[in-house]
Amino acid sequence: MLNARSILILSLGANLLLGGWLLAKSSRRGAAASASPTNVIAPVISPGRQALRVLRTNLVEFSTNTVDAPGFRWSQLETNDFRAYAANLRGVGCPENTLRHIIVPDVEKAFRAGPEDDETAPFWENASQTSARNLAGQRRKHAQEAEKRALLRELVGVDWPVETYELWIDEEEPALALGYLPDAKVLGLLAVIESIAPAGDAIKREARGLDIEEDAEKLRALAQSMQRAALAVLSPAEAEEFLLRCYDALQDDLFDGDRHVGVEMTGVEYRELIRQASSGQNWVEDMVVAGFGEQSTDIDDIGKRRPETFDAEARALLGDTRYAAYQRSRDEAFTEVLGMAKNQKLPVDSAIRAYDIRLTAIEEARRLFANDTLTPDQRKAALAEMQQATAQAVQQILGQKDGERYARTIRDAMKSPGNQTR
Amino acid sequence: MTAAKFAVVSLLLNVVLTFGVWRASRPPRLVEDAGSSAESSTVVGVNVRIQTNLTRLEVTFTNELPPFHWEQVQSDELTDYVANLRGTGCPEETIRDIIRGELVEQFLARRRVLLEPWQRRYWDLAVHGLGETKKLVKAEIGKLEEQTVNRLDEILGSPAKDSSENEKKWHPDARWSYLPEAKQREIAALNDKFELVEAALPAEKGRRSPERTAKLKEIQQQRESAIQSLLTPEELAEHKLRTSRHAYVGRGLTGFDATPEEMRTLTRVYDQFSAASESVNRKDPDYQAKDAARKEAQRQRDEALKAQFDPERYADLKRAQDGGFQEIFRVAERYDLPRETAVQVDDLRRISQEHARKLSANRALSDEQRAELLRAIQDETRAAIRQSFGEQAARTYERNGGEWLRKGQ
Numbered sequence: 001m002l003n004a005r006s007i008l009i010l011s012l013g014a015n016l017l018l019g020g021w022l023l024a025k026s027s028r029r030g031a032a033a034s035a036s037p038t039n040v041i042a043p044v045i046s047p048g049r050q051a052l053r054v055l056r057t058n059l060v061e062f063s064t065n066t067v068d069a070p071g072f073r074w075s076q077l078e079t080n081d082f083r084a085y086a087a088n089l090r091g092v093g094c095p096e097n098t099l100r101h102i103i104v105p106d107v108e109k110a111f112r113a114g115p116e117d118d119e120t121a122p123f124w125e126n127a128s129q130t131s132a133r134n135l136a137g138q139r140r141k142h143a144q145e146a147e148k149r150a151l152l153r154e155l156v157g158v159d160w161p162v163e164t165y166e167l168w169i170d171e172e173e174p175a176l177a178l179g180y181l182p183d184a185k186v187l188g189l190l191a192v193i194e195s196i197a198p199a200g201d202a203i204k205r206e207a208r209g210l211d212i213e214e215d216a217e218k219l220r221a222l223a224q225s226m227q228r229a230a231l232a233v234l235s236p237a238e239a240e241e242f243l244l245r246c247y248d249a250l251q252d253d254l255f256d257g258d259r260h261v262g263v264e265m266t267g268v269e270y271r272e273l274i275r276q277a278s279s280g281q282n283w284v285e286d287m288v289v290a291g292f293g294e295q296s297t298d299i300d301d302i303g304k305r306r307p308e309t310f311d312a313e314a315r316a317l318l319g320d321t322r323y324a325a326y327q328r329s330r331d332e333a334f335t336e337v338l339g340m341a342k343n344q345k346l347p348v349d350s351a352i353r354a355y356d357i358r359l360t361a362i363e364e365a366r367r368l369f370a371n372d373t374l375t376p377d378q379r380k381a382a383l384a385e386m387q388q389a390t391a392q393a394v395q396q397i398l399g400q401k402d403g404e405r406y407a408r409t410i411r412d413a414m415k416s417p418g419n420q421t422r
Numbered sequence: 423m424t425a426a427k428f429a430v431v432s433l434l435l436n437v438v439l440t441f442g443v444w445r446a447s448r449p450p451r452l453v454e455d456a457g458s459s460a461e462s463s464t465v466v467g468v469n470v471r472i473q474t475n476l477t478r479l480e481v482t483f484t485n486e487l488p489p490f491h492w493e494q495v496q497s498d499e500l501t502d503y504v505a506n507l508r509g510t511g512c513p514e515e516t517i518r519d520i521i522r523g524e525l526v527e528q529f530l531a532r533r534r535v536l537l538e539p540w541q542r543r544y545w546d547l548a549v550h551g552l553g554e555t556k557k558l559v560k561a562e563i564g565k566l567e568e569q570t571v572n573r574l575d576e577i578l579g580s581p582a583k584d585s586s587e588n589e590k591k592w593h594p595d596a597r598w599s600y601l602p603e604a605k606q607r608e609i610a611a612l613n614d615k616f617e618l619v620e621a622a623l624p625a626e627k628g629r630r631s632p633e634r635t636a637k638l639k640e641i642q643q644q645r646e647s648a649i650q651s652l653l654t655p656e657e658l659a660e661h662k663l664r665t666s667r668h669a670y671v672g673r674g675l676t677g678f679d680a681t682p683e684e685m686r687t688l689t690r691v692y693d694q695f696s697a698a699s700e701s702v703n704r705k706d707p708d709y710q711a712k713d714a715a716r717k718e719a720q721r722q723r724d725e726a727l728k729a730q731f732d733p734e735r736y737a738d739l740k741r742a743q744d745g746g747f748q749e750i751f752r753v754a755e756r757y758d759l760p761r762e763t764a765v766q767v768d769d770l771r772r773i774s775q776e777h778a779r780k781l782s783a784n785r786a787l788s789d790e791q792r793a794e795l796l797r798a799i800q801d802e803t804r805a806a807i808r809q810s811f812g813e814q815a816a817r818t819y820e821r822n823g824g825e826w827l828r829k830g831q
Contacts, residue, residue, distance in 0.1 A: 003425075004424070004425040004426035004428075004429045005425045005429075007429040007433070008425050008428050008429035008432055011429055011432035011433050011435075011436050012432050014436050014439075015432060015435050015436055015439060018436070018439030018440060018442070018443050019439055021443055022439065022442050022443060022446060025446050025447075026446075053470055053471070054470075054471040054472070054473055055470055055471065055472040055473070056472070056473040056474070056475070057472060057473070057474045057475070058474075058475045058477065059474055059475065059476045059477065060476075060477045060478075060479060061476065061477065061478040061479065062479050062481065063478065063479070063480045063481070064480075064481045064482075064483060065480070065481075065482055065483070066482070066483045066484075066485065067482055067483075067484055067485070068484070068485050068487065069484045069485050069486060069487045071487070071509075071510075072490035072494070072510055073510055073511045074507075074510040074511040074512040074513070074516075075511060076490075078513075078516075089492075092489075092490050092491055092492050093491045093492040093493065094492045095492065095496075097523065097527065098492070098496075098520055098523060098524075100523070101519050101520050101522070101523025101524075102516055102519055102520060102523075105515075105519045106516075106519075120593070120594050120595070120596050120599060121596055122596065122599070122682075123596040123597060123599055123600070123664055123669075124672070124682035124685045124686065125673065126672060126673060126675065126678065126679050126680045126681075126685070127673060127674060127675055127676050127677075127678070127679075128677075128679050128755075129679075130673065131755070169526055169529070169530070169571070172556055172559050172560045172563060173556065175533065175537060175559070175563070176537065176540065176544075176552055176555065176556060176559060179533075179534070179537040179538075179540070179541050180541045180544065183530050183534070206756070207756065208752060208755065208756050209752070210752060210753060210756055210818055210821075210822045211818075211821045211822055212756075212818050212821075213817060213818070213821065214814070245544075245548075248548055253551050253553070254548065254551060254552055255551070255552050255553055255556050256551070256553050258550055258551055258553070259548075259549065259550055259551040260549055260550055261550075263549075265549050266546065266549075267543065267544070267545030267546035267547070267548065267549060268545065270545055270548060270549045271545045
C-alpha cells in the first residue's frame with residue numbers, strides 16, 4: 001500500500017511532466033508567431049463575448065497553368081525606318097526578291113509624299129522669283145530622286161526606277177528587243193540608261209534654254225560614263241548585240257510597217273549591215289546631246305547617218321543587185337510609191353517598176369541638162385516630152401489617180417536632176 | 423504540513439495540468455471564407471478568434487515558341503500565302519505588293535520561255551520589221567498576263583483601294599491666296615457648283631452655237647456676282663486686279679524684278695488703256711484708223727506709266743520689255759552675273775546698232791566702205807562685250823540672240 005510520501009513523489013513527477021509539456025508547446029507557438037509577422041496573437045474584445053485572443057494565419061495557395069506564347073505579328077517587323085525594316089525582314093529569312101517587292105513600293109511612296117512642287121506660288125511673283133522658285137523646285141526634285149536611288153541601292157541592292165520596272169513588264173517592244181538578256185540585266189541596263197536622265201535634265205535645266213557650247217561636252221562625257229556603266233552590266237558580246245539592236249531600232253519602222261521591201265537578206269547579213277552602218281559613229285553620244293541639249297538636232301537623223309566606208313562594205317556584203325535593192329528600200333520616193341501600191345493592193349513589183357521608171361526618167365533628164373548641143377527651147381521641149389512619156393508609163397502601173405500624183409513628183413525631180421540622189 | 427497534505431495539493435495540481443494538456447492538444451477549428459484572399463474570422467471555442475488571409479497565386483507558364491521564319495508564311499499556293507500574311511497582321515497594301523511581285527516573277531519567267539524562239543530568229547525577223555512579230559507576241563503575252571499578273575485581285579479577293587480619294591486635298595488657288603481660308607473654300611465650292619452647271623448644258627458637236635455662248639456667258643456672270651457678293655470692297659478691288667487679263671504683264675518682265683505693288687500698278691494702268699493691247703487685223707477695212715487709235719492708246723499708257731514710276735525705274739521697265747535685253751539678261755542670269763552687267767552689255771548693243779543704223783543710212787559711203795566700217799563696229803562691240811561678260815558668257819550670247827555679233831552677219 002502506497003503511503004502519502006510515495007503518492008506525493010508520484011504526483012510531483014506527474015506535475016513536472018505535464019508542466020514541461022505545456023511549456024514546450026507554448027514556446028513552439030511563440031517561435032511560429034515571430035517567424036510570420038502576420039501571425040500575431042493579439043487580444044481582442046468581441047462585444048458580448050469573452051474574447052481572449054485572435055489567431056491570424058496566412059495561407060498561400062499556388063495554382064499553375066501553361067499557355068502558348070502569342071504568335072508572330074507583322075508589327076514586329078514593320079517600322080518607319082527603312083533600314084531597320086529591311087534588316088528585320090532579312091532577319092526572319094525573307095527572300096531578297098520578296099524584300100524588294102516590299103521595300104521598293106514603300107520607298108517610292110515615301111518619296112512621293114515629299115514636298116510638292118506645285119506649292120501655291122505667290123500671285124504677284126516677278127520673273128526672277130518664278131525662275132528661282134522653278135529652279136529650286138527642280139533641284140529639290142533631282143536631289144530627292146538621287147537620294148531615293150541611293151537608298152534603294154543600299155536597302156535592296158538595285159535602284160531600278162519603278163517606271164522602268166513597269167515598262168519592262170508592260171511593253172512588248174522592249175521585251176522583244178532586249179529579251180535576249182536576263183531580266184535582272186535588262187533592268188540594270190535600263191537603270192543605267194535612266195540614271196543619265198537626272199544628270200542630263202540638270203544640264204538642260206541649268207542651261208535655261210540657252211544653247212551652250214560646253215554643255216555639249218558635258219553631255220558627251222555623260223554619255224561616255226553611261227556607256228561604261230552599261231558595259232559593266234553586260235558581257236562584251238551582250239553589249240555588242242545591245243548596241244546593234246538599238247542602232248537598228250533607230251532605223252525606220254522596226255515595229256511598224258514593212259522594212260526593206262523587195263530586198264532578200266538573211267538575218268546574219270542584216271546584222272552585219274547594221275554593224276557597218278553604225279561603225280565609227282558616236283551615235284550614243286549624239287543621241288544624248290540631241291536629247292538633252294538645246295541644239296536642234298533631229299534624233300531620227302542620227303540613225304540615218306552612214307560612215308564613208310559603208311557603201312563599199314555593204315556592196316561587198318550584198319552584191320550590186322541586192323545593194324541597189326537595199327538603197328531603193330530606204331529611198332523616200334520608193335516608200336511613197338510602195339504606199340500607193342499597197343493601198344491599191346498591187347504587188348510590190350508594181351511599186352518597184354514605177355520607182356525604176358522614176359530613176360530612169362531622172363537619169364535621162366540629167367543627160368539632157370548635160371547636153372550642151374541643145375538650145376534652151378529644145379531642152380525644154382525634150383524634157384516635156386520625156387515627162388509626158390513618164391507620166392503615161394507610171395499611170396499604166398498605178399492607175400490614173402495615183403499615177404498622176406507620182407508622175408507629178410517625178411516631173412519635179414526631173415526639173416532639177418542634179419539634186420536627186422542616184 | 424504533513425506529506426499527506428502536500429500530496430493532496432500536488433494531486434489537485436495534477437488535475438489542473440491534465441486539463442491544460444487536454445486543451446492545448448485539441449486541433450483548432452478553421453472556417454474559410456469563400457473569397458480567395460479575403461480575411462475571415464471565426465471564434466474558436468469561447469475565447470479564440472482565428473483570422474485567415476488566404477492568398478491564391480496563379481502562375482501562368484508561357485511556352486517559348488520557336489523564332490518566326492519567313493517560310494512559315496510563304497507558300498507556293500498564293501491564296502495560302504495571302505492567308506498566312508493576313509494572319510500575321512500584315513497590311514493589305516504590303517500583301518498586295520508581295521503577291522504582285524510573285525505574280526510578276528512568274529510572268530517574267532514564263533515570258534522568257536515564250537520569247538525564246540523569237541529571240542533566236544531576231545535578226546531574220548528584223549530584216550522586214552517586227553510589226554507582225556509584235557502582234558503575235560502581244561497576243562501570247564496577253565494570255566500569259568491573264569494567267570499571272572491579272573490574277574492579283576482574284577487572289578486577294580478584292581481590287582486595290584483607290585488611293586486618289588485619300589489623296590484629295592485642298593489646293594489653294596493663288597488668285598485667292600490673299601483671302602482667309604474659309605472664304606477661299608467658299609469660292610472653290612462656288613466654282614465647283616458653276617462648273618457642274620456648265621457641264622450640265624447639252625453637248626454640241628462642231629462650232630459652239632450662239633445660244634450656248636450666251637448661256638455660258640450668263641453662267642459666268644452669275645458665278646462672278648456670287649463670288650463678288652462674298653468679298654469686302656478691298657477684297658473685291660484685289661480680285662479685279664488678279665483676274666484682269668493684264669495681271670501677268672509684270673510677271674513677264676525679264677530683269678525688272680517688280681514688287682507686288684508695282685505689278686498692281688502695271689495691271690491698273692494696262693487695264694485703263696486696254697485699247698493699247700488690242701490686236702488689229704490688217705485686213706480690217708478700218709485698219710488704219712484702228713491702228714492709229716491703238717498707237718495713241720499706247721502713247722497714253724506710256725505717259726501714265728511715266729507718271730507712276732520714277733524716271734530710273736521707268737527706264738528699267740522699258741528695257742525689260744525689249745527682246746534684245748531679255749536675251750542678254752538670260753545669259754547674264756545663267757552665268758550668275760549681276761543685272762548691271764546685262765545693262766552694260768545691252769548699252770553696248772544699243773550703241774552698236776545705232777552706229778550701224780547711221781552707217782546704213784549714209785549714202786556718201788560706198789558698199790565696201792560701209793561693210794568695212796560695219797565690221798569694225800562689230801569687232802569693237804564683240805571685244806567690249808567679251809570684256810563685260812567674260813569669254814564663256816560672251817560665246818554663249820553669240821549663239822543665243824547675239825548672232826549679229828558674228829562676222830559678216
